Amino acid sequence: MREMMALTERPDVISLAGGLPDTTTFPPELYAKLMARVAAESTARALQYGPTEGMAATVGCILEVMAAEGTVVDPSEVIVTTGGQQVIDLVCKTLIDPGDVIVAEAPTYPGAVPTFSAYQADVEQIEIDSDGMPIDALESTLDRLQEQGRRPKFIYTIPNFQNPGGVTMSLARRHRLVEVARERELLVLEDNPYGLLRYEGEPLPTLYSLDAEAGDGAPPAGSDLVIYLGTFSKILSPGLRLGWAVAPRPVLEKLNLGKQGADLCSSPMTQLFVASYFRDGDWRGYLETLKALYTRRRDVMLAALEEHLGGRASWTVPHGGLFVWATLEGGVDTTDLLARCEGVAFVPGRAAYVDGRSGSSSMRLNFAGVPDEDIREGVRRIGRVMGGDTGLLGTLTGSPSGGRSPSGSAPVAEQEGRGADERAPLADVVALPSREQRRSARRQRDL
Secondary structure, three states, X not given: OHHHHHHOOOXXXXXXXXXXXXXXXXXXXXXXXXXXXXXXXXXHHHOOOOOOOXXXXXXXHHHXXXXXXXXXXXXXXEEEEOOHHHHHHXXXXXXXOOOOEEEEEEOOOOOHHHHHHHOOOEEEEEEOEOOEOOHHHXXXXXXXXXXXXXXXEEEEEOOOOOOOOOOOOOHHHHXXXXXXXXXXXXXXXXXXXXXXXXXXXXXXXXXXXXXXOOOOOOOOOOOOOXXXXXXXXXXXXXXXXXXXXXXXXXXXXXXXXXXXXXXXOOOXXXXXXXXXXXXXXXXXHHHHHHHXXXXXXXHHHHHHHHHXXXXXEEEOOOOEXXXXXXXXXXXXXXXXXXXXXXXXXXXXXXXXXXXXXXXXXXXXXXXXXXXXXXXXXXXXXXXXXXXXXXXXXXXXXXXXXXXXXXXXXXOHHHHHOOOHHHOOXXXXXXXXXXXXXXXXXXXXXXX
């Protein structure tokens, strides 16, 4: 994943890969005004350490964002983090010992996979459908684990416009998931970066708010089982590196200790920037601008997929978020396809599965971060390779994927039996230098 993202830095590459919003939409003059205000009013605070749990002004902004999703939270149960990614890391740091079980969706957020693996978790993945995670399959998995004497530390889910699947968990399944968590006393990590990026349909309640409902008309009392993950990355800017968690107090205390050991505090400078923006910036108006832009780009991508991959692939139609999940027909391995696609990048489906093997014919496509014409051209380039001899040559994986491409080309094993002149030509693939080669190159530069 790191190597692939480095590839997207090349100016000749159209990146449909990263989970990127379009930061060119933020007015430069507003950025300059806000930074000037921080400098004029809060230079000393901006350049100083801050509280580990986050500044009160930033927490106030978080409460405003969550209220927009119909979720009321206690400010004392919020911790500001360095991006939403840190929440996943801190939850694993708090709860996971090697061999502990996490239950997650399949596919799941590619950025969570290396985090789960780094803490040596045993991840049980449950295949999603058009309504998100099937709760009956979840219960069957939990029953099997219970028979084995294994208790999951938490259930990880992205209920809104799932990354990478693009689907949304239905209301009925949300209710049932909260019920299952209560019945079995299991924690749920609700990852919700995209909830406010809805382009059609009615908003659905967060899992946190469903668990917090006290009933009998009483006000919400906070969730006992749901850890909520939010971020400013998708509604404002990922460069701010500001996210947050709302968690039951015993969990929150451990998250706070883990964050102290990781980075002491998130940047006061960016926290003050956000507070200044929310003070008199029209964050809701900016959000509406993003939604209008992303709705159009989603439709552009769906039209391009129909034009260039129609009949050779299927894909989700997301009602919000940033991603389309496409699955190719004919056993095409998208890791191999990525190596053959010149000048366009996407996330191969394998990155969204912990076993590194499932999802081989799928790919995640981002429609938010690039202009309309680049979306069309990127999908066209993928379709062009699909239209030729895809060959499935294992250029990245080092092993053939078998099967036939939509164009009817022979499997790799058959090609390997031919003479060299008869084999399908390989695309130009840039070999990554080994660590020793990089060290040698540095020594040569030093000389």
